[in-house]
Amino acid sequence: MRDRVRQLALLMAFAGLMLAFGAKDALIRPPSPPAQTAVTDFDSARAAARLARILGDQRAHPVDSAANDAVRGRLMAELRALGLTPQVRERMDCNGTPKSRSVSCSLTRNVVVSIGPPHGRRLLINSHYDSTPTGPGAADDGIGVAAMLEIGAQLRAAPPARPVTLLFNEGEEFGLNGARAFVEGDPLAREVDTQINIEARGVNGPALMFETSDPNGPALADYARATIRPYANSISTDFARLIPNTTDVTVFKERGWKTLSYSIIGNETRYHSPGDTLEALNRASLYHLGSEVLAATKVLAADQVARGEGRRVFTDIAGRGFISLPLIAAALLLAAILGGTALVAYRRKALGRPFGVVAGAVLAAIVATAMLGELAALIRAGDYWRAHPLVAYLAVYATLLAIEAALLVRFTLGIDRERLRIAGWLFIGLVGAVASIALPGATIFFLAPSLLALIAMLIVGKSAPLATALFWAAALLQLLMFAELLALIEMLLIDGPLAAVAPLAALAAQPFLIEMMPAERPRIALLTMGVAALGLWIVALAMPRTSAERPGAFTIDYVRDDLRGKSNWAVASKQAPLPGDWNRFGSWHGAKMAYNGRRRWIAEAPVIDIPRPAIRLLSSAADGKGRIVWLMLRRGGGDAIALKFPKDVQLVAMGLPGNARLIPPNAEPSPAFLRCTGRACDRLIVEVRLAGRAKVKAELIGTRFGLPEEGQKLSAARPAQSQPQYAPDSSIRIRGVTF
Numbered sequence: 001m002r003d004r005v006r007q008l009a010l011l012m013a014f015a016g017l018m019l020a021f022g023a024k025d026a027l028i029r030p031p032s033p034p035a036q037t038a039v040t041d042f043d044s045a046r047a048a049a050r051l052a053r054i055l056g057d058q059r060a061h062p063v064d065s066a067a068n069d070a071v072r073g074r075l076m077a078e079l080r081a082l083g084l085t086p087q088v089r090e091r092m093d094c095n096g097t098p099k100s101r102s103v104s105c106s107l108t109r110n111v112v113v114s115i116g117p118p119h120g121r122r123l124l125i126n127s128h129y130d131s132t133p134t135g136p137g138a139a140d141d142g143i144g145v146a147a148m149l150e151i152g153a154q155l156r157a158a159p160p161a162r163p164v165t166l167l168f169n170e171g172e173e174f175g176l177n178g179a180r181a182f183v184e185g186d187p188l189a190r191e192v193d194t195q196i197n198i199e200a201r202g203v204n205g206p207a208l209m210f211e212t213s214d215p216n217g218p219a220l221a222d223y224a225r226a227t228i229r230p231y232a233n234s235i236s237t238d239f240a241r242l243i244p245n246t247t248d249v250t251v252f253k254e255r256g257w258k259t260l261s262y263s264i265i266g267n268e269t270r271y272h273s274p275g276d277t278l279e280a281l282n283r284a285s286l287y288h289l290g291s292e293v294l295a296a297t298k299v300l301a302a303d304q305v306a307r308g309e310g311r312r313v314f315t316d317i318a319g320r321g322f323i324s325l326p327l328i329a330a331a332l333l334l335a336a337i338l339g340g341t342a343l344v345a346y347r348r349k350a351l352g353r354p355f356g357v358v359a360g361a362v363l364a365a366i367v368a369t370a371m372l373g374e375l376a377a378l379i380r381a382g383d384y385w386r387a388h389p390l391v392a393y394l395a396v397y398a399t400l401l402a403i404e405a406a407l408l409v410r411f412t413l414g415i416d417r418e419r420l421r422i423a424g425w426l427f428i429g430l431v432g433a434v435a436s437i438a439l440p441g442a443t444i445f446f447l448a449p450s451l452l453a454l455i456a457m458l459i460v461g462k463s464a465p466l467a468t469a470l471f472w473a474a475a476l477l478q479l480l481m482f483a484e485l486l487a488l489i490e491m492l493l494i495d496g497p498l499a500a501v502a503p504l505a506a507l508a509a510q511p512f513l514i515e516m517m518p519a520e521r522p523r524i525a526l527l528t529m530g531v532a533a534l535g536l537w538i539v540a541l542a543m544p545r546t547s548a549e550r551p552g553a554f555t556i557d558y559v560r561d562d563l564r565g566k567s568n569w570a571v572a573s574k575q576a577p578l579p580g581d582w583n584r585f586g587s588w589h590g591a592k593m594a595y596n597g598r599r600r601w602i603a604e605a606p607v608i609d610i611p612r613p614a615i616r617l618l619s620s621a622a623d624g625k626g627r628i629v630w631l632m633l634r635r636g637g638g639d640a641i642a643l644k645f646p647k648d649v650q651l652v653a654m655g656l657p658g659n660a661r662l663i664p665p666n667a668e669p670s671p672a673f674l675r676c677t678g679r680a681c682d683r684l685i686v687e688v689r690l691a692g693r694a695k696v697k698a699e700l701i702g703t704r705f706g707l708p709e710e711g712q713k714l715s716a717a718r719p720a721q722s723q724p725q726y727a728p729d730s731s732i733r734i735r736g737v738t739f
Contacts, residue, residue: 010525013516014401014532017479017509021397022390024483027318028491030206030288031229040158042150042294044287050078051138051146052278054129058136060274060705060728061129062639063106063171063178064678068130072109075129075145075168079113082153086113091181092680093171094655096663097246101645101672103654103661104175107680110182111168113152116160116301122188123164123300124195124257125151125293126179126248128172133639133705134728135276139264141172143281144198147290151297160301163191172248174640174677179248183255194300196293197249197261203275204282205266205491206231206319207289211240211249213259214311220324221308223260226299228291230322233315234441235485260296262289268494269386269550273725313444318484323444330443334436337450338429341422344457350422357411358424358514362506365404370499372399372537380541382576383495387547387721388540393490395536396498400505402529405513409521418460420514421471425453428478428507445485449478453511468515475511482508495574545576546721552576554722556729557600558711559593560610563699563736567607568593569714570600572727579719594644595701595732608710610731611637613702617739618685622693626650629688629739630657635681638702643688643737645672645698650691657687700735707731 033044054074061067072088079086089112094105111129127144131137148166155164165188169178183189197211209232212219216237223232240249240261249261264285270276314324325333345351373396376384385392412420432446456470482504493500518525546552557570569585570593571578578588578601586603593600614634621628635641645651647669653660654674663672676684690696705728707715715729 007518007522007525009516010405010518010522011528013512014405014525014529017401017512018394018397020479020483021486021505022394024487027484028206028231028487030282030284032284033287040154042287042290044283044290047146047150047286047290048278048283050149051142054078054145055136055138055142055278058138058277060133060135061131061137062133062677063108063130063174064680068170071129072111072170075111078149079111079152082149083156084113084115084152086111089181089186091185092656093177093181094659094661094686095175095177095180095251096661097176097250099664099667101651101663101667101670103674104177105655105676105681105684105686106171106174106177106678108169108171108178108181110170110178110186112186112188113166114163114188115152115155115166116163118163119191120162121193121303122191123160123162123297124167124192125164125198125297126167126169126195126252127198128170128178128248129168130170130173132173132272134272134724134726135274137276138278138281139200139203139276140271141198141200143200143264143286143289146286147198147293150290151294154294155297155301161303162301164297164301165192169248175675176246176248176251179251183251189255192255192257194258195252196296196300197247197252197259198289198293199247199261199263201263201265201271202268202491203264203266203270203280204285205264207262207264207285207292208232208236209260209262209292210236211247211259211261212237213253213257215309217308217310217312219258219260219308220312220314222299223296224322224324226295227322228295229288229319230316231319232322233485234313234444235439236488238439238441262293264289265491267550268491269553269725271725273551273553274723275551311440313441315444315481318480325444327440327443330447331436331440333447334429334432334443337447337454338433340454341426341429341450341457344454345422345426348419348422350419350426354415354419354423355426357408357415358420358510359427361404361407361411362427362510364407365400366499366502366506368403369396369400369502370497373497373499376537376541382545383574384545385498385540386494386545386552387550388543389490389494391536391543392498392540393501395533395540396501397505398529398533398536400502401509401513402526402533404506404509405529406526408513408517409526412517417514417517420517421453422457424510424514425450425474428510431507445481449474449481452477471511471515475515478511479508546719548721552719552722553725554718555724555727556707556711556714556718557732558605558608558610558707559595559732559734560608561594561734563734567605568602569605569711570602572598572600575599579717582717585714594699594734606710608708610708610733611635611702611704612733613638613641613700613735615643615700615737620739623689625693626652626689626691627693629690631686631688631739633676633681633684633686636702638704640675640677640703641681642673642675642701643698644701645696647671649696649698652689652691654688655686657685660687660689695738697736697738700737702733704731
């Protein structure tokens with residue numbers, strides 16, 4: 001009987017953790033719009049109606065296209081209907097990005113509206129109204145446009161104390177050109193000291209405040225005053241600084257403006273695709289983002305200087321609360337907790353074998369789970385979890401728990417629970433300290449739970465029941481804080497790897513497994529856990545890869561490579577296999593193409609007459625040990641044109657004559673691109689500065705959005721519930737050029 005109770009206890013821990021992992025998405029659910037909206041509140045229905053009128057027939061509207069001209073015209077009409085006076089600022093721009101050897105050019109027409117006093121410390125609210133050529137961009141960045149129109153109406157009714165400028169920029173999608181054009185060419189930029197940026201990387205989910213200026217103290221002081229339902233943490237803002245971030249904030253941060261940046265990231269399968277539609281845009285997400293940005297606008301436009309200073313770590317608690325601490329104070333507190341826990345562990349002999357067992361169980365479970373995930377990827381290639389990610393993630397969690405529990409059971413015999421508890425929390429504290437070195441924002445996630453556990457260790461001799469209650473409270477709090485992070489990781493990493501969630505999940509599970517660990521080997525319980533994990537993997541691998549709600553990625557290109565004498569069909573499906581009947585179109589194999597680093601399925605294609613790009617060498621002059629080359633671009637009937645330079649070509653700068661963008665000396669050693677998109681690329685003159693005087697061989701790549709007539713049969717055979725993503729079906733022509 002006693003053995004059955006112990007078996008049941010471990011199974012209860014497994015079931016409880018699986019339930020928590022499965023239900024964690026409830027922690028990041030945006031609030032629903034109210035049935036009735038007060039005059040001063042954000043009206044999501046009204047915002048959605050305006051967006052519907054602006055998008056019209058919901059066709060893609062990339063920068064400097066006729067479709068975007070139409071969107072801009074309707075945007076201007078909506079602004080005038082609100083009693084505002086929009087202005088269009090036109091400027092050709094070429095812009096680079098940090099650590100990149102690429103420069104992108106386009107003709108931008110920013111729509112600018114100012115409200116309030118004509119001069120003074122200015123608040124800028126920014127979104128972009130262009131889309132990718134792949135889809136209508138109802139979320140990216142229609143959600144920002146809709147939110148700003150409603151905010152503009154609110155500010156028009158109650159003018160702010162200081163000037164507020166609404167910037168609807170053009171050209172974000174192809175190189176942040178609109179933001180650069182504003183910063184360098186608009187006189188209003190000289191008065192800006194604070195800005196709010198709005199973006200989207202999906203069509204649902206809460207409004208995440210994912211990026212701030214650095215140091216973040218002043219921005220966080222305003223955010224804390226303004227937020228109603230906070231979703232923000234300092235890990236995400238650390239990531240935003242470390243990764244190659246390509247939002248408009250990349251440009252704005254150079255000016256040192258106080259910054260709050262918001263985005264939704266749910267269901268990335270519709271991001272940069274034809275599925276980014278008004279119908280797919282979640283109204284709760286629109287309401288949450290709009291109401292959060294409106295609240296922040298009211299605080300930031302009040303002409304009051306925030307009192308916050310320095311660097312802080314912060315997190316929301318399930319969207320219901322917000323906590324923030326100075327980074328130095330948080331680091332010192334974590335160090336004190338870790339030191340205290342280590343001292344207790346030393347005195348109570350929890351170091352050595354107890355610590356080695358708990359640490360080894362976590363690390364081995366993570367590695368084994370990752371290996372099983374790779375095995376599953378070999379069984380079914382590509383993102384097979386795309387339509388039903390929760391099932392695949394539950395398989396990961398079940399595998400992790402089964403392995404971690406089995407290892408703990410196997411190697412903890414003879415070690416009392418008290419020493420295991422101490423060793424487990426010491427390991428969590430050490431992981432927190434190491435994580436905080438790389439990502440200081442992680443510090444706050446390891447404070448409160450570890451502090452409760454340390455208190456429990458100190459009082460266990462005086463009151464064992466109270467100590468046990470505190471250990472359980474610490475475990476539950478750690479699970480709550482990690483569960484929200486896990487939900488965000490799952491939402492963000494749509495392409496995997498699935499095992500990216502394993503480290504956090506293993507740490508969250510360990511205290512529960514230790515508390516419920518039986519004194520003897522619970523073979524039946526462990527077998528049940530293993531069977532559950534295996535069953536979930538079988539279901540995950542057998543379920544459909546795509547659904548109407550979460551379509552598959554399937555972009556088709558026709559590529560005529562005159563330089564290499566080849567013509568190919570190329571399909572980007574994120575490594576998912578092609579349908580069996582596609583053999584009628586040719587013999588397919590995986591390869592990387594010259595125009596893009598993404599792996600594709602390719603097959604031979606006939607030679608088809610498609611637009612032929614060209615360049616004309618206008619001048620070449622010595623410049624020290626190098627030279628300056630001026631080139632005239634000709635699209636030849638295409639929509640975009642690019643020059644691709646080999647890795648070994650030493651570039652100093654590229655862009656507009658007299659204003660070429662410097663190539664960062666520490667840029668990644670990859671092929672460099674000079675791109676131009678839109679009608680203004682025809683006969684555009686660009687400047688290329690080279691470090692040497694030798695002739696350069698480059699590739700000229702022309703792109704027309706859409707397939708030639710011969711490609712329509714492939715388009716018609718596209719798998720059901722699949723669509724282009726990131727790039728539209730395109731006709732691409734590659735030529736060799738020397739100058």
